[in-house]
Amino acid sequence: MTRLLWIALLVCTTGVAQTTDDSKRASTNVPEAEYPRVHSDLRVTFQVKVPDAHKVQVRIWSDEKLYDMTRAEDGTWSVTIPPMVPGFHYYGLVIDGAEVNDPGSETFYGAGHLSSGIEIPEAGVDFYAIKDVPHGEIRQLRYYSEVTQSWRRAFVYTPPDYDINLKARYPVLLLLHGGGEDERGWVVQGRTDIIMDNLIAEKKTVPMIIVMDAMYAHKPGESAPPVTLPPGSPGTIHIAVPPTYSEVVTKDLIPTVDKRYRTLADRDHRAIAGLSMGAAYAMQVGLGNLDSFSYFGSFSGTVMRDLNVETSYGGVFKDGADFNKKCHLMFIAAGTAEQSRLEAARHAREELDKVGVKYVAFDSVGTAHEWLTWRRDLHEFAPLLFHESNH
Amino acid sequence: MTRLLWIALLVCTTGVAQTTDDSKRASTNVPEAEYPRVHSDLRVTFQVKVPDAHKVQVRIWSDEKLYDMTRAEDGTWSVTIPPMVPGFHYYGLVIDGAEVNDPGSETFYGAGHLSSGIEIPEAGVDFYAIKDVPHGEIRQLRYYSEVTQSWRRAFVYTPPDYDINLKARYPVLLLLHGGGEDERGWVVQGRTDIIMDNLIAEKKTVPMIIVMDAMYAHKPGESAPPVTLPPGSPGTIHIAVPPTYSEVVTKDLIPTVDKRYRTLADRDHRAIAGLSMGAAYAMQVGLGNLDSFSYFGSFSGTVMRDLNVETSYGGVFKDGADFNKKCHLMFIAAGTAEQSRLEAARHAREELDKVGVKYVAFDSVGTAHEWLTWRRDLHEFAPLLFHESNH
Numbered sequence: 001m002t003r004l005l006w007i008a009l010l011v012c013t014t015g016v017a018q019t020t021d022d023s024k025r026a027s028t029n030v031p032e033a034e035y036p037r038v039h040s041d042l043r044v045t046f047q048v049k050v051p052d053a054h055k056v057q058v059r060i061w062s063d064e065k066l067y068d069m070t071r072a073e074d075g076t077w078s079v080t081i082p083p084m085v086p087g088f089h090y091y092g093l094v095i096d097g098a099e100v101n102d103p104g105s106e107t108f109y110g111a112g113h114l115s116s117g118i119e120i121p122e123a124g125v126d127f128y129a130i131k132d133v134p135h136g137e138i139r140q141l142r143y144y145s146e147v148t149q150s151w152r153r154a155f156v157y158t159p160p161d162y163d164i165n166l167k168a169r170y171p172v173l174l175l176l177h178g179g180g181e182d183e184r185g186w187v188v189q190g191r192t193d194i195i196m197d198n199l200i201a202e203k204k205t206v207p208m209i210i211v212m213d214a215m216y217a218h219k220p221g222e223s224a225p226p227v228t229l230p231p232g233s234p235g236t237i238h239i240a241v242p243p244t245y246s247e248v249v250t251k252d253l254i255p256t257v258d259k260r261y262r263t264l265a266d267r268d269h270r271a272i273a274g275l276s277m278g279a280a281y282a283m284q285v286g287l288g289n290l291d292s293f294s295y296f297g298s299f300s301g302t303v304m305r306d307l308n309v310e311t312s313y314g315g316v317f318k319d320g321a322d323f324n325k326k327c328h329l330m331f332i333a334a335g336t337a338e339q340s341r342l343e344a345a346r347h348a349r350e351e352l353d354k355v356g357v358k359y360v361a362f363d364s365v366g367t368a369h370e371w372l373t374w375r376r377d378l379h380e381f382a383p384l385l386f387h388e389s390n391h
Numbered sequence: 392m393t394r395l396l397w398i399a400l401l402v403c404t405t406g407v408a409q410t411t412d413d414s415k416r417a418s419t420n421v422p423e424a425e426y427p428r429v430h431s432d433l434r435v436t437f438q439v440k441v442p443d444a445h446k447v448q449v450r451i452w453s454d455e456k457l458y459d460m461t462r463a464e465d466g467t468w469s470v471t472i473p474p475m476v477p478g479f480h481y482y483g484l485v486i487d488g489a490e491v492n493d494p495g496s497e498t499f500y501g502a503g504h505l506s507s508g509i510e511i512p513e514a515g516v517d518f519y520a521i522k523d524v525p526h527g528e529i530r531q532l533r534y535y536s537e538v539t540q541s542w543r544r545a546f547v548y549t550p551p552d553y554d555i556n557l558k559a560r561y562p563v564l565l566l567l568h569g570g571g572e573d574e575r576g577w578v579v580q581g582r583t584d585i586i587m588d589n590l591i592a593e594k595k596t597v598p599m600i601i602v603m604d605a606m607y608a609h610k611p612g613e614s615a616p617p618v619t620l621p622p623g624s625p626g627t628i629h630i631a632v633p634p635t636y637s638e639v640v641t642k643d644l645i646p647t648v649d650k651r652y653r654t655l656a657d658r659d660h661r662a663i664a665g666l667s668m669g670a671a672y673a674m675q676v677g678l679g680n681l682d683s684f685s686y687f688g689s690f691s692g693t694v695m696r697d698l699n700v701e702t703s704y705g706g707v708f709k710d711g712a713d714f715n716k717k718c719h720l721m722f723i724a725a726g727t728a729e730q731s732r733l734e735a736a737r738h739a740r741e742e743l744d745k746v747g748v749k750y751v752a753f754d755s756v757g758t759a760h761e762w763l764t765w766r767r768d769l770h771e772f773a774p775l776l777f778h779e780s781n782h
Contacts, residue, residue, distance in 0.1 A: 050489035098441035100491040
């Protein structure tokens with residue numbers, strides 16, 4: 001009897017630990033969390049204990065689907081969902097109508113709050129995996145903005161040799177997040193330092209400084225218009241009046257970066273790019289300040305939908321030949337699985353063709369409006385930077 | 392009629408926005424969240440929308456209390472709780488039996504997962520407030536551990552003049568988090584860079600490098616014993632077998648830091664301190680490696696309860712006069728509102744008195760087992776470091 005009981009207990013334990021299937025803890029879990037688990041066919045099992053709930057669901061932001069979880073007798077709810085697309089997906093648990101974090105997940109700032117996220121591995125791809133190469137640093141930069149009269153925070157990537165070649169100076173890329181995200185986006189979800197360390201080790205890109213700032217900015221008394229966010233968020237957020245953010249960049253951020261870091265402080269060595277809403281700000285700030293920037297990137301920018309070469313950005317594109325002289329790179333990217341952004345990118349490219357503005361097009365095959373698209377964008381964009389200038 | 396309706400709407404709007412009381416959004420909220428709100432008498436109002444829940448509660452970790460929230464017709468639950476003690480408090484929302492984050496709060500790694508937290512302001516105290524002084528940086532350091540055969544992450548504080556005085560070398564403090572926290576604790580909850588920037592600006596401390604590492608470490612095949620965590624957590628976590636972490640520090644971390652940063656690489660210029668469980672690791676690693684460290688700090692260490700000057704740490708304290716020659720500082724701190732840790736600190740001091748070991752005692756008046764105690768500890772400890780050595 002006693003022996004049988006022990007065997008039964010062992011079987012139970014094995015079942016709980018899920019050692020009988022091929023699933024693995026998601027790499028985005030906190031250290032002690034066994035769930036969510038990713039199966040070899042990329043199905044995902046979510047599990048959470050909510051003894052007294054009526055209803056618990058998982059909401060995956062990228063496919064806009066809600067999956068009902070099933071309650072076990074001990075109050076544990078779980079569901080295994082169909083194979084997910086590789087990449088980084090925000091998600092939440094919806095408990096009795098409220099979207100909250102999964103305690104098993106790390107948190108990621110998206111849609112105006114800290115959300116759960118899950119990394120679905122991409123077979124055979126390792127450009128954003130940490131490798132045994134020299135590593136740069138991500139530095140937290142606190143700076144005071146005279147424009148907004150407030151302390152701000154940016155993150156700054158410095159390349160591996162920055163503290164070794166103490167006389168070297170570096171070009172600068174200003175990299176902007178998407179709507180609802182903040183300066184942490186490119187650091188955490190984007191894996192910017194890992195992508196750059198790998199590219200630099202392979203000598204595929206020029207070592208550069210990358211500044212990851214937040215676009216939220218308003219002057220005292222100024223209120224930014226509300227931006228509507230997807231479900232699961234606080235509803236709306238207030239980013240910045242674009243001209244105000246442009247002032248922050250030119251009057252506060254660039255001078256601070258040029259003072260604090262060994263930069264090549266001229267337009268030939270300065271690039272600006274952003275994703276989604278950040279693409280709109282990158283174009284607004286960059287094309288509005290051609291004396292400060294000469295490389296431009298739009299990653300999944302909805303703003304590209306409205307591009308008009310005659311009227312947009314003060315008519316900067318009108319004389320294509322003249323713009324080509326001033327612009328070292330115009331990079332326009334979208335994922336093939338984000339239809340509206342892909343169409344926007346194609347529209348913009350057609351517009352630029354009309355006046356002979358040169359650009360580089362990149363379509364990320366099979367990826368949607370999420371961070372795998374943007375990691376690939378950075379991986380394509382960075383190697384094109386700072387070649388035409390006398391670096 | 393129309394006019395009356397408008398007035399009614401305005402009154403409602405005002406009510407919702409809470410402009411009629413003196414409460415303010417907590418500084419730990421995400422940017423768009425109006426709740427939680429801190430009143431001038433330090434009462435706190437929490438609010439969350441969970442339309443279909445049976446029961447919603449707020450759990451404040453530091454006072455181990457659960458407060459029931461009340462449901463309004465629209466599915467919004469709220470509660471105003473009695474005045475809270477100034478400082479940083481972890482908390483969670485308990486929805487139908489599951490503790491989850493408050494979507495209105497930033498998240499903080501504590502008790503093995505990302506938790507909500509609230510900063511209760513301390514009147515007239517600004518040593519951890521950001522000021523118009525030169526600012527150092529927090530840098531993310533990735534390093535490979537030969538001991539654990541894995542990539543690890545630490546955060547490194549460099550003082551404001553680090554990138555200006557390019558020939559200066561700096562002493563190093565290794566600062567450890569508490570059980571259930573990680574390398575982010577001192578960066579985010581601890582506000583280490585702000586405290587140090589302010590102390591350095593006031594010339595109250597020697598500029599130093601501070602390394603904030605995570606104690607989680609195990610060799611391949613080794614399993615660390617489970618550590619029980621408070622409610623609201625995954626239950627248990629596995630930190631490290633202390634000798635394994637000691638090996639990580641001496642074989643991987645210190646050599647990496649000395650290679651990557653301009654350190655003064657000897658025992659006279661190296662300190663180690665930690666909070667709570669981190670105090671146990673600091674003593675184990677520091678006192679076990681007197682050739683590497685000469686300054687020691689225990690902040691709220693339960694480990695102090697068991698200190699025995701004859702037997703602890705291989706009898707290192709036995710010959711008090713000899714130990715005093717080797718040790719530049721032994722700092723033993725606790726909050727007066729954390730009874731068991733205060734008793735542990737007092738016991739340790741009495742033990743050290745028996746053999747004439749010199750130490751500095753610091754009791755943080757009125758604070759409990761939370762980050763205000765540890766911010767104060769750092770603020771007291773840092774000015775005592777690196778004076779006895781030839782800096």
